Amino acid sequence: MTCRSDDLLRALGETADAVAAYLDRAITENAPLSARLAAAMRHAALAGGKRLRPFLLIESAALFGVSRDQALPAAAALECVHCYSLVHDDLPAMDDDDLRRGQPTVHRAFDEATAILAGDALLTLAFDILAREETSPSPAIRIALVAGLARASGGTGMVGGQMLDLAAEGRFESGARPALAAAEIERLQAMKTGALLDFACAGGALLGAASPEQRRCLGIYSHAVGRAFQIADDLLDVEGDAGTVGKRVGKDAAAGKATLIDSLGIEGARTELARLVAEAEKVLEGFGSAATLLAEAARFVAERRN
């Protein structure tokens, strides 16, 4: 167990380094004329983070014999979208956060205008990268990646989920806040967080020319990981402390926001996490030992402390 977990941490670290190196080069090429824009993009994209999404994409592709180097551009594009969303979510008009991964947020380290533009530039860079021949020699695979990432991150995916999340905080209501049912919270989270995680595995499957049955299995896996990710996040918000978590905690309670913990309870949340990990492991069985790191990643997500 310790041994397998060490393998995962080593693989996560290697992915993080490779993604950071790729993004560093891409940002240098992308913003050669404005040093401030490039610095803000670097601050957003290179200041650590677990790189879970690119890791899932690279490991999903690896199931089908695609090397890390081959999967790296698509993985880096996905990480660009994740990083842009954090920059915009942290803005004063949104969550108004000063701290991200233990560092000042982009609008605190620079200014709001720069943060808005750096986010816009990172989102655009994601599609720029996906269009490159190095992402895949096949234009059909590249355009399928563009379609998938756009759907996962737009109005029906991440941005739509963020909008529903703000509504759930009562941001757009002057009267009573609408109380969300558990099913509505799950839909919101599936859009806000789950869609990009789903794309990670679907993107790897696209690069690897997976069969429909293999895509279905990876879809079940990514759904389980996405739900586990959210429940673990909600638990951290209730139980964690800012020093360990690296960002402000107790935000949901302060915002009076419904979370999955309200409906599951803390013990129920832990039981559900164990069930999701078991589901993820089971659906990976058909891939044999090639899926060891993906199974370990599901446990890591469910047990994470930051």
Add this chain to the structure above:
Amino acid sequence: MTCRSDDLLRALGETADAVAAYLDRAITENAPLSARLAAAMRHAALAGGKRLRPFLLIESAALFGVSRDQALPAAAALECVHCYSLVHDDLPAMDDDDLRRGQPTVHRAFDEATAILAGDALLTLAFDILAREETSPSPAIRIALVAGLARASGGTGMVGGQMLDLAAEGRFESGARPALAAAEIERLQAMKTGALLDFACAGGALLGAASPEQRRCLGIYSHAVGRAFQIADDLLDVEGDAGTVGKRVGKDAAAGKATLIDSLGIEGARTELARLVAEAEKVLEGFGSAATLLAEAARFVAERRN
């Protein structure tokens, strides 16, 4: 002359209607779960505007026998990028504008968080549309459109230009503002405004499988139109009134910002506009009568009053 101008206005109107209908449908599909997000995207994308960029794309494609319906998705995607950039540029942290096309800006009609997310969703929708089979049956053409639009709108294009523009206002300096030379202003404007206009013509050429020589001619045309557009804009900022222009005027002077008028003078600017129109007309000659509307559009851009 009057007759040709009437043809242009009719064609612009038809394009505007077709683009609006396409975007209306695309937004409905894209944001089905958040009525507020969809309403803000509609406010940004359907509240008028000349639709010059989609018009140039459709007319460039038409030179090669591509019908308006065939070129419409790519044209609408381009307009999504233009509209998102206006929403973000109008934000309080950027240009802080209350009025756009004679209507309240998105953050005034809704709120800042909604405006940020609606802009993000429109940018994402642009790439979603480009990835669709209806944009082109050829994945290679679609991915070339994605690459072109990403380059035109990211750090080396529109967003990079906007960043340089904010720097030129002295937004990031506590001391003396850097005075821009005419060449620097031109580079800034070529990125901020010119890149999307260049993409309009290059996108039409891509859809029409233009020859390298034809692409070169359209590139000269779009450069001339872009420069004319900017000079006309600077003249309006100096000479126009908000009622006619539909947005705040005198902004550049108020911001102490250098414009091309500073180096050209008002009469010099008019002379340069005439030269650019002549250049645009000349380079279109090889396309014969198919290019009549594009030539008329160059005159329209140079002479526009709003």
